[in-house]
Amino acid sequence: MEDVWLQAQSNLAKVLTHQTYTTWIEPIRFAGTRNNTLLLEAPNLFIRERVRESYLPMILESVRSLTDSHFQVELQIAAKPQEKTHKSSRKTNSGNELQEVDPEKPAPVEFSTNLNTKYTFETFVCGGSNQFAHAAAQSVANNPAGKYNPLFIYGGVGLGKTHLLTAIGNQVLAKNRKARVCFYTSEKFMNELINCLRYQKMDQFRNKFRKMDLLLIDDIQFIAGKERTQEEFFHTFNALYESHKQIVVTSDKFPKDIPGLEERLRSRFEWGLIADIQPPDTETKVAILRKKAENDGILLPDEVALFLASSASTNVRELEGMLIRLGAVSSLTGKNITLDMAREVLKDIIVDKTKEVSVEMIQKYVADHFNIKVADLKSDKRTKALVVPRQIAIYLCRDMTKASYPDIGDKFGGKDHSTIIHSVKKVDKLLTQDFELKNTIETLRKGLLS
Numbered sequence: 001m002e003d004v005w006l007q008a009q010s011n012l013a014k015v016l017t018h019q020t021y022t023t024w025i026e027p028i029r030f031a032g033t034r035n036n037t038l039l040l041e042a043p044n045l046f047i048r049e050r051v052r053e054s055y056l057p058m059i060l061e062s063v064r065s066l067t068d069s070h071f072q073v074e075l076q077i078a079a080k081p082q083e084k085t086h087k088s089s090r091k092t093n094s095g096n097e098l099q100e101v102d103p104e105k106p107a108p109v110e111f112s113t114n115l116n117t118k119y120t121f122e123t124f125v126c127g128g129s130n131q132f133a134h135a136a137a138q139s140v141a142n143n144p145a146g147k148y149n150p151l152f153i154y155g156g157v158g159l160g161k162t163h164l165l166t167a168i169g170n171q172v173l174a175k176n177r178k179a180r181v182c183f184y185t186s187e188k189f190m191n192e193l194i195n196c197l198r199y200q201k202m203d204q205f206r207n208k209f210r211k212m213d214l215l216l217i218d219d220i221q222f223i224a225g226k227e228r229t230q231e232e233f234f235h236t237f238n239a240l241y242e243s244h245k246q247i248v249v250t251s252d253k254f255p256k257d258i259p260g261l262e263e264r265l266r267s268r269f270e271w272g273l274i275a276d277i278q279p280p281d282t283e284t285k286v287a288i289l290r291k292k293a294e295n296d297g298i299l300l301p302d303e304v305a306l307f308l309a310s311s312a313s314t315n316v317r318e319l320e321g322m323l324i325r326l327g328a329v330s331s332l333t334g335k336n337i338t339l340d341m342a343r344e345v346l347k348d349i350i351v352d353k354t355k356e357v358s359v360e361m362i363q364k365y366v367a368d369h370f371n372i373k374v375a376d377l378k379s380d381k382r383t384k385a386l387v388v389p390r391q392i393a394i395y396l397c398r399d400m401t402k403a404s405y406p407d408i409g410d411k412f413g414g415k416d417h418s419t420i421i422h423s424v425k426k427v428d429k430l431l432t433q434d435f436e437l438k439n440t441i442e443t444l445r446k447g448l449l450s
């Protein structure tokens with residue numbers, strides 16, 4: 001259940017502002033479960049009251065979306081001061097964020113690695129889509145400031161960039177506990193810079209970063225357009241590079257595709273190695289799910305892993321979210337995960353492509369949808385109220401079943417196959433212009449598959 005809370009936090013991080021998230025949601029810790037209630041802990045009364053007032057409904061919704069609608073959430077005050085956690089499924093690797101975003105307090109300029117220890121090379125599944133980035137990251141971790149400096153890792157949302165970036169840091173530290181490794185999101189770098197500028201602590205800021213052996217910056221694209229941050233990062237980069245220290249950055253785009261990124265930074269990012277991560281194929285998705293299930297002690301049958309992997313999503317974070325949801329339902333109900341359970345729990349997310357749909361099912365479903373009789377669908381009546389549903393039904397039969405044109409014609413009151421071809425072509429053409437029709441067809445298709 002702790003994973004449910006971490007996933008809920010991760011979901012909230014996507015919808016709240018960075019400041020709101022780090023101030024109010026990030027400090028809330030998982031404290032256990034009681035019956036159908038998730039117990040959470042706030043570090044103090046002030047945070048608990050504020051979260052209760054403003055964020056509890058959101059928290060509840062987020063937790064319920066991952067478990068079931070009867071789940072409750074109780075927010076307590078921590079009995080003893082909380083320890084900083086390393087465990088997070090989102091980017092909460094920034095130990096000092098809570099203090100830094102407090103506008104009344106100067107930024108504490110101190111060194112803290114605070115890497116997420118779950119993100120290692122051992123827990124990263126290597127497949128065709130991420131092989132290159134994985135090899136580059138390992139090479140850098142084993143030989144920092146060697147051939148590939150800087151290393152620039154780019155790829156789409158949730159494909160493992162942060163995981164690889166953190167794995168480099170963890171590996172360097174595993175080899176040398178004294179290595180000065182610094183993991184920052186570019187947003188945190190910027191916040192700290194702003195704070196230091198405000199409280200005239202720029203010397204401390206510069207000393208801190210320029211002392212590092214390994215600088216890991218996540219989501220560098222966010223500094224684009226921020227002049228002062230880019231300038232400061234540029235000097236940090238040069239200082240580290242010149243003293244043969246390793247720099248690794250991640251981004252959602254290739255350097256030259258980041259709008260607002262200064263030319264001098266762009267060219268520096270291209271000095272070293274640029275490695276991309278592509279969306280995983282089905283086999284890699286299955287392997288990632290298996291590994292995650294194994295690490296989290298979730299019994300995941302192969303057919304369920306395949307079912308999850310066959311979903312359209314290539315975002316690994318989303319796949320993990322589905323697995324966490326299944327794990328939570330399984331532990332709450334005491335039932336093993338099965339394909340039927342997965343279909344039921346994830347029915348709003350995954351369209352089951354394996355379900356067989358027949359011409360008769362489509363006729364009945366479309367007739368019900370338009371409130372007409374199946375006999376009218378099959379008839380030759382030409383009123384508009386019947387012609388459109390009939391063409392849609394024929395189109396769906398051709399699209400969703402293996403029936404041939406003559407088969408479909410037979411089942412629609414013995415129509416000629418050329419009439420069926422005409423209907424299918426007509427709908428195909430209309431679909432490119434008529435969004436309402438497109439929506440209707442998508443709704444019917446989803447309904448038939450659920």
Ligand SMILES: Nc1ncnc2c1ncn2[C@@H]1O[C@H](COP(=O)(O)OP(=O)(O)OP(=O)(O)O)[C@@H](O)[C@H]1O
Pocket residue numbers: 089119123124125126130155156157158159160161162163164219252288316317320
């Ligand atoms: N190949 C992989 N093997 C194991 N876990 C993976 C893999 N790829 C991604 N993950 C997991 O998927 C989740 C999302 O990955 P991560 O946060 O690293 O993505 P990202 O590319 O940095 O996303 P964003 O674009 O949001 O910054 C993490 O929990 C990570 O551990």
